[in-house]
Amino acid sequence: MGQSANSPIRRRQNATRFCEVVLTNAKIVTRSECFNGTVQIVDGMIADISTGLTTASGALDVDGDHLLPGLIDVHTDHLEKQILPRAGVTWDPLAAAVAHDIQLCAAGTTTVFDSLIVGAMGNPERRRLLPIMLEGLGEARRHGLLRADHLLHLRCDAREPKLVDLFLAHADHPELRFVTIMDDSPRRDPNRFRYLERRKNTPEVEIEAAITAVASTADCTEDNRRRLVAHCRARGLPFASHDDTTAAQIAEAVTYGLAISEFPITLAAAKAARAAGMTIIVGGPNLVAGRSHIGNVSVRELAQNGLIDIISSDYIPASILRAIWYLAGQSDGPTLAEAVALGSLRPAEAFGLADRGEIATGKRADLVRVADRAGPIVRAVWTAGRQVL
Structure with missing residues (x-):
């Protein structure tokens, strides 16, 4: 020592x-x-x-006071909230990047994987945000305004018809470290698609029409996933599945070579991911609140079953540290050192950041x-x- x-x-x-x-x-x-x-x-x-x-x-x-290693946040879409604070309002990219960075630092994050959307995820307004967000981060970096170390995580909407072209425009970005393949299409899980669309107050007739259309027409999601995996492998980029619901979806992910399950939304999917040797990433907000805001499995239940490898902030920067404190405060939970590792050492090990994390x-x-x-x-x-x- x-x-x-x-x-x-x-x-x-x-x-x-x-x-x-x-x-x-x-x-x-x-x-x-x-x-x-x-x-x-x-x-x-x-x-x-x-x-x-x-x-x-x-x-x-x-x-x-406690002295902790700087937290490593591998999934946060917080910058998007700064760039697009309200529908139809686009904020100054540099100001948004600086505000994003300050809030991360105030939450104890010293390394962040800025999780930027590639595609629309059901909202056409989001499709245009990627270059704007990269512009703001790049300008902030050039001016020496960033306190944390910012790396890049691309969250790719598998439903996007032009996804591969959009991805390749940034696939060789020097800060890119992580790619997530997101598929919320009715092909993957019709019942979950129904649930999500009802939350948006989408008319039932439109929901069923979307499901029928996917079932009866060519679907780009499989081709997008296959091509993205090939491009990630060629560049040595770690890539993850997202919102896995069933053991069958985990098995499908494994056939593609995906070794990371981001935010499994059922206990069955998380157990299957563990059995497959996948790294499991969860969201801090769910753990702190004790429930998912859209009815998915509680991360506390995953913790009780030993199904957490990495805690990310998802959309609330302060949630990693709060989640660590919650876990360490449970009589049958991990020690503080073990809980801290979920937000520092474990992500460092998973993404090859050997110079930090402890x-x-x-x-x-x-x-x-x-x-x-x-x-x-x-x-x-x-x-x-x-x-x-």
Whole structure:
């Protein structure tokens, strides 16, 4: 774990050291334990971890707050809400990207996979958003305005007739790390399609006409899925299925080589995903609320069955940290270290981010100071050793 509490903080011999930060009197959460101690950061990396306090001059006393690894959010469509705050209203892309980034940092997220829609998902207005959102993120990056590390996650609507062309326009984006194939068509699950369309107050006659049309005409979703999988494999991109409902759909996903199940919506689908060795990603809002807002399985039930690998924020940035606190607070739940790993170490491992995801020597100093005030409150954030909040 490093030197003892009474030893002087180690000093680099390199006189040109860029920056040193020492955080002490912290409840440090590593991959396996939580203990009171001190963390030394040098040049943006964790240089040393020790138990107890330090007397080194300039050390920051964090008053016994928790020190967590920065959270890694692999699925959030929060930027879309900033760009399109109301139907028919498109906000300034740069301002939207900056507001999105600030809220993520305030939630303890230091690495985010911005989950941007490719296609319309039943709303033609959304089809035009992808280049606008990428423009805002790119401009914010060029101006050095982003606090978190932003990577790209493309959520692809398999129902979109021109999906592959839309995807290929951005398939070689330098930040692209993850692709989800989303299929909410009546072909995949007519009953779920009926349920979702009724929520939109779609007339029953239109719902049944849509189901009949798909059943009797050529359907592009299968061809889109097959071609997307081929393009992802060629680029070495991880790709996921989405909203799996049945064991049969998991089996179908496995035949395509999908190794990630995002938001399985029934216990049966989640169990099948686990049996197939798939990584299971769930949404924090569902876990915190104790239920799905559209009647899907409760993530708490998945947790009780050991069917969670990664927690994402989905659409509420603060939900990952709240979900972690909820799980760690259950008498039969995981330890705090185990719960924290679901939002940091596990996504880092799943997506090959070997330089981050835990508090350990040699890792990037992505750290979050969290006070427990009837729940977790983020008080400070460091990204690669630089305090950004």
